[in-house]
Amino acid sequence: MSTEANRIAANKLEESLSAYAPTYRKLFKAFKSYPNFKQLWDLIFLIGSNSIKTGALHVDSKPEEILKEVLSSWPGDLLWKLNKEIDDPYQRIDIAKNICSILPQLKSEIGSDLPLAEELKETGFVKLNDLLDQQSLNEMIRFFRDGQYSAQDGPTYLHSVEDIVAAPHSLALATNPQILSIVKDYLGAPPTIVDMSVWWTVPTESNDYGAHIFHRDFDDFRACKLFFYLTDVETDDGPHIFARNTHDPTFCAKLIAEHRLPETQLGVLFSKDSRGIVWPIEQFFSNQISEITGKAGTAFLEATYGFHRGKTPKRHMRGLFQVLYGLIPYPNRLDRFQNVRIDSLPSSCVDTELSRYAARLMISPPNNDK
Numbered sequence: 419m420s421t422e423a424n425r426i427a428a429n430k431l432e433e434s435l436s437a438y439a440p441t442y443r444k445l446f447k448a449f450k451s452y453p454n455f456k457q458l459w460d461l462i463f464l465i466g467s468n469s470i471k472t473g474a475l476h477v478d479s480k481p482e483e484i485l486k487e488v489l490s491s492w493p494g495d496l497l498w499k500l501n502k503e504i505d506d507p508y509q510r511i512d513i514a515k516n517i518c519s520i521l522p523q524l525k526s527e528i529g530s531d532l533p534l535a536e537e538l539k540e541t542g543f544v545k546l547n548d549l550l551d552q553q554s555l556n557e558m559i560r561f562f563r564d565g566q567y568s569a570q571d572g573p574t575y576l577h578s579v580e581d582i583v584a585a586p587h588s589l590a591l592a593t594n595p596q597i598l599s600i601v602k603d604y605l606g607a608p609p610t611i612v613d614m615s616v617w618w619t620v621p622t623e624s625n626d627y628g629a630h631i632f633h634r635d636f637d638d639f640r641a642c643k644l645f646f647y648l649t650d651v652e653t654d655d656g657p658h659i660f661a662r663n664t665h666d667p668t669f670c671a672k673l674i675a676e677h678r679l680p681e682t683q684l685g686v687l688f689s690k691d692s693r694g695i696v697w698p699i700e701q702f703f704s705n706q707i708s709e710i711t712g713k714a715g716t717a718f719l720e721a722t723y724g725f726h727r728g729k730t731p732k733r734h735m736r737g738l739f740q741v742l743y744g745l746i747p748y749p750n751r752l753d754r755f756q757n758v759r760i761d762s763l764p765s766s767c768v769d770t771e772l773s774r775y776a777a778r779l780m781i782s783p784p785n786n787d788k
């Protein structure tokens with residue numbers, strides 16, 4: 419395009435972005451108190467204009483396309499930083515609601531699984547049964563056992579995301595209609611699979627590995643994870659540990675009041691990922707904490723904004739498959755999937771609008787449908 423054509427197109431786009439301003443205002447309302455709000459707002463217009471030049475946006479692009487483009491550029495990075503920086507749990511809830519209000523409304527084909535979603539909302543945890551038959555489970559375990567690790571982090575050995583997506587049944591699990599329906603109800607919007615991981619944790623004497631210290635995850639303003647064991651896990655085999663209800667600031671505030679602690683302690687309990695806080699989490703939440711043990715194939719959904727950790731295995735190695743569901747495909751998440759390209763969901767998946775949306779970061783064409 420000539421410079422003049424670029425300028426005209428940019429002006430037109432700016433006009434059309436202005437028309438969507440109320441949507442963006444709604445999204446960024448909750449950021450108003452944050453000093454970077456103005457910068458974020460300006461960036462959206464800048465990105466919108468620049469995107470014309472790269473051909474990523476057209477003057478008649480739909481609002482969802484504009485939003486995707488905008489979120490996958492600088493403002494997406496900025497949002498990511500805000501997500502990491504904003505500690506106030508009530509402000510986070512407010513922001514999550516605003517984000518949900520502009521995401522597409524997709525129906526779950528099997529309807530809502532309300533009791534399980536309610537349990538997840540209330541306690542931050544819900545157990546799932548019979549996700550894979552024995553033969554499928556064996557196929558999946560064999561694939562990872564015979565596969566190559568691509569990285570090591572402390573006592574954990576990780577598989578690449580490319581291998582995980584290629585593994586038998588992994589996408590069928592990640593897009594399981596019951597799971598997507600529960601997660602959709604929990605998030606308040608259709609879930610996006612923003613990460614998948616598989617790791618093996620080997621027995622070790624040391625307890626000072628980061629994921630084995632109680633912490634909160636700041637993956638998105640609202641997110642949750644599917645955990646799926648690839649080995650039998652008893653108490654000495656590194657079970658996952660969760661403190662129920664600790665994702666909920668109202669619950670934590672009530673407990674603080676019951677313990678006659680100052681209200682300001684709530685801020686301490688929700689500060690950053692909380693790994694650094696000197697707080698007797700084990701004692702304070704003793705009634706909430708449980709180890710999740712079970713056979714290979716044991717599965718649960720968890721709001722990992724609540725306190726959780728892995729227990730250091732002392733006996734057998736533990737295999738864990740995880741899917742992270744979030745609201746926003748932040749740029750760093752897009753990077754995770756950049757080498758993963760599938761034409762469509764494999765035949766083992768139930769192909770619905772919701773499952774295609776959830777898996778869209780890995781479905782071709784690259785860079786077009788994010």
Ligand SMILES: O=C(O)CCC(=O)C(=O)O
Pocket residue numbers: 629630635657658659722726727728729738740
């Ligand atoms: O290994 C575990 O069970 C801990 C996992 C964890 O901390 C996480 O996924 O954020």
